[in-house]
Amino acid sequence: MKLHNTERNYSEKLKDIETLARGLPAVSIMEICGTHTMAIGRSGLRRVLPDNIRLISGPGCPVCVTHDREIDNYLELAKDKRVIIATFGDLLRVPGSKGTLNAARSQGAGVVVVYSTLEALRLASNNPDHEVVFLGVGFETTAPTAALSIIQAKSQGLGNYSVYSMHKLVPPALEALLCDGSVKLDGFICPGHVSTIIGTSPYTFVAEQYKKPCVITGFEIHDILDGLYLLLLQMRQNKAKIDIQYIRGVKPDGNPIARKTMDTVFRTGDVLWRGFGVIPNSGLHIREEYRDYDASVKFGLAMDHHYINEKEAICSCGDILKGLKTPNECDLFKGLCTPLNPFGPCMVSTEGACAAYYRYEA
Numbered sequence: 001m002k003l004h005n006t007e008r009n010y011s012e013k014l015k016d017i018e019t020l021a022r023g024l025p026a027v028s029i030m031e032i033c034g035t036h037t038m039a040i041g042r043s044g045l046r047r048v049l050p051d052n053i054r055l056i057s058g059p060g061c062p063v064c065v066t067h068d069r070e071i072d073n074y075l076e077l078a079k080d081k082r083v084i085i086a087t088f089g090d091l092l093r094v095p096g097s098k099g100t101l102n103a104a105r106s107q108g109a110g111v112v113v114v115y116s117t118l119e120a121l122r123l124a125s126n127n128p129d130h131e132v133v134f135l136g137v138g139f140e141t142t143a144p145t146a147a148l149s150i151i152q153a154k155s156q157g158l159g160n161y162s163v164y165s166m167h168k169l170v171p172p173a174l175e176a177l178l179c180d181g182s183v184k185l186d187g188f189i190c191p192g193h194v195s196t197i198i199g200t201s202p203y204t205f206v207a208e209q210y211k212k213p214c215v216i217t218g219f220e221i222h223d224i225l226d227g228l229y230l231l232l233l234q235m236r237q238n239k240a241k242i243d244i245q246y247i248r249g250v251k252p253d254g255n256p257i258a259r260k261t262m263d264t265v266f267r268t269g270d271v272l273w274r275g276f277g278v279i280p281n282s283g284l285h286i287r288e289e290y291r292d293y294d295a296s297v298k299f300g301l302a303m304d305h306h307y308i309n310e311k312e313a314i315c316s317c318g319d320i321l322k323g324l325k326t327p328n329e330c331d332l333f334k335g336l337c338t339p340l341n342p343f344g345p346c347m348v349s350t351e352g353a354c355a356a357y358y359r360y361e362a
């Protein structure tokens with residue numbers, strides 16, 4: 001098959017995959033990223049793959065892995081009349097144990113949806129009598145812009161701006177999954193946008209230590225078909241390496257400038273993930289030099305790593321993020337939990353597996 005060839009259509013690419021899959025044992029491939037989950041759902045790919053190829057959704061939806069403890073912290077912050085919360089829209093409807101930001105906003109809390117950290121900085125500049133807190137959620141893709149906003153706030157003397165960093169790193173989550181071993185995983189479709197920043201080397205342990213092939217893949221269905229083809233090819237050849245299918249977006253060494261910006265402001269530390277618990281060195285904390293811009297320091301937002309939310313026992317998001325369950329195996333799916341009335345974050349987020357299954361696969 002000629003790769004990166006959009007002239008070959010869906011069914012021709014599917015045939016190439018069927019040819020490769022023939023003779024392979026049953027294999028389970030995890031698509032880590034929520035954007036891949038959505039694209040796969042939209043295309044109906046799961047239903048037409050050969051029987052021995054199973055796609056499992058993973059922990060790559062940033063809103064979904066945000067822990068209830070973090071959500072409760074920023075909901076607490078929203079009660080402070082001095083505070084304006086600046087957030088991406090995805091977080092508005094994510095339920096913590098005590099409600100949502102949307103509900104807090106309807107009760108008068110200062111919550112503003114922004115589309116960039118530049119807007120959040122402008123909000124701080126235009127509201128000198130308020131404290132503007134940007135909710136930093138997401139993986140290596142969004143962390144550099146949050147870091148840059150802190151550097152800019154410092155250089156502009158914007159003392160009323162801070163970031164509540166809930167940023168998480170993808171490779172430690174993969175390590176946690178592989179180390180745990182509860183789900184049989186034979187290969188990974190790795191996220192394209194995270195990899196534009198980190199490149200290939202942070203995934204090397206997956207191939208070398210765990211002998212699992214990885215392909216960094218773009219988000220069009222043609223990309224995903226090509227990515228699957230490359231994965232199956234590695235399996236047929238008994239290889240395990242890090243391939244890049246998404247060559248139009250990802251360089252092997254990623255984006256060193258973005259990583260340097262991130263490293264200037266953040267250090268890694270242990271953080272809580274929904275479903276996983278604490279994963280060592282999987283989160284980004286703001287460095288001491290920038291503590292004036294760290295909302296968790298400024299407002300004393302403690303993280304209790306033993307935090308228990310009773311809702312977590314009912315909602316299966318944790319198991320879904322680890323690939324232990326599919327959304328339709330949750331008792332609440334399509335009944336008590338729908339996109340209009342979501343019970344858990346995997347149904348709220350536009351990248352959530354439950355939302356994808358509800359729309360396309362149920």
Ligand code: SF4
Binds near residue numbers: 314316334338347
């Ligand atoms: S269907 Fe709803 S309750 Fe069940 S796992 Fe998904 S988000 Fe949670």
